[in-house]
Amino acid sequence: MSTDTLLSVDNVTRRFGGLVANANVSIAVQRGEILGLIGPNGAGKSTLFNLVAGTFPPNEGRILFEGEDITTLSSPLRCQRGIARTFQVPRSFDSMSVLDNVMVGGFVRARSAAAARAIAYETLEFAALAHRAGASAGDLTPPEKRRLEVARALATKPKLLLLDEVMTGLTPSEARLGVELVRKVRDQGVTVVMVEHVMEIVMPLVDRAVVLNLGMVLAEGKPQDVVRNDAVITAYLGERHRAA
């Protein structure tokens, strides 16, 4: 294993009753890259994502983060080690202000409220949401809520950021801003793994793509190679992509 591997998922299997959601999945995420996780509905993207975030443990296999086995660690402990995530459906703390929401993340690295507040405000400026800092989180628009999710996760100062369909439901111009934000995050030295459906957005953004299908890794590589892969076209992209 190369020394630059931040996360490695090693032969992981996860079953839900009789359904095998992930079967012997292995992926390695390099430090500093943006990795796209794509595939049709039911391919096991979210399961893999949740296994890495620590929502539930795998039935078989191991997950290593910075070379250490985190397979059985709870999600709060993974967060302290530097893994942060967003949710597909934004889960804001609606009784709290936007700034307070992000402060919850800030407390992972800060003891005092003043220090957490400083981290939170800085993160909100980074995520271009500082102008809404005093608003109630419940009053945000859907695209703002997605930004809040990202800001909150970033306030935990992660090494690895897991983005679960953050671009879904955004207008093209909002999505462009989202792409900019993800690039900015990577430029800060944070490794990004993103589950995404919108191919036009993912492919130019990611350094590498992993395609899942039926719970298994179908293809893996640079985005331009992946979109030309026969198996990927048949299973996911559809015949109309073959010409391109």
Next chain:
Amino acid sequence: MTADALSPPRTAGMLPQRRKQLLTAALVFAAVAASPFLVRDVYLQNVLILTLLYAAVSQSWNILGGYCGQISLGHALYFGIGAYATSVLFVTYGVVPWGGMLVGGVLSAAVALLLGYPCFRLKGHYFSIATIVIAEIGLLLIHNWDFVGGALGIQWPFGSDSWWTLQFARDKVPYVHLALGLLAVTWFVTFLIEGSRWGYWWRAVKDNPEAAESLGVEIFHSKMAAAAVSAFFTAVGGSFYASFLAYIDPESVMSFRFSLLFALPAVLGGIGTLWGPFVGAAILIPLTEITRSYLGGSGSGIDLIIYGGLIMVVSLAKPEGILSLFQRKAKREARS
């Protein structure tokens, strides 16, 4: 710049809105402290004492129920533990009530942790139901435990008025100040929690546990800590109540009615807010005491009808509690 924008926060010192809260508290509590010298009527002083006591205990309940979102309907158990620990220690062993408060508080916190271990695996309504059942079991145990007086209860010995034994037969004013002191302490503890990392964690747990976990919050630890703090101060309230009554029996400190009376002021005034329990108690307690004395007798159930009616009105019209009326108005004024 919109109204939602904030200037970059100060990294040192206290936020202006927190300083304002402290100032408001100092003024309100000073006014309450002076009030018994203006209102000499013993009946009204009695109502004031009960109002302050329920405000304080409801504030303690609010720490677990309002901030951490774990709705307990069994806080009478902790109240009873405080009352009984203080009474037994004083009457049987001659330990002054101040010591009983501490022992009762610590004992309650320990019981809360012990019960929290299985109960916090339950979610939402199931947790609330478990708290009711456990408090009822506690009531039955006390009923049948002769060492603590069983169904007969414990009578405190008559003695001279003293701050040491907390007995004041001639004058109610010291009880007003004691209850106020208890309220001030619970208010200040809540104030400190609100501005600390625990306060943020607890509110995150209440709003969305999964999201909180993903941000490094240990949900189980958070709930346990909130339960212990909440139980401690509820028991201190029970200690005070025992010395105020100078006679306790199971029904008079541990009946289900108390569990309701600790939750209701917070819910009525504004759950999970600093002033909600105080505002709620200031409305609810005088109302029930006055109806009780006008409509005659105890146990007629009229006060329970009033609680029920109030809960229905609040939950239909203002689920966030009465305080939210003012907050909304303040927000609108700030925007215009």
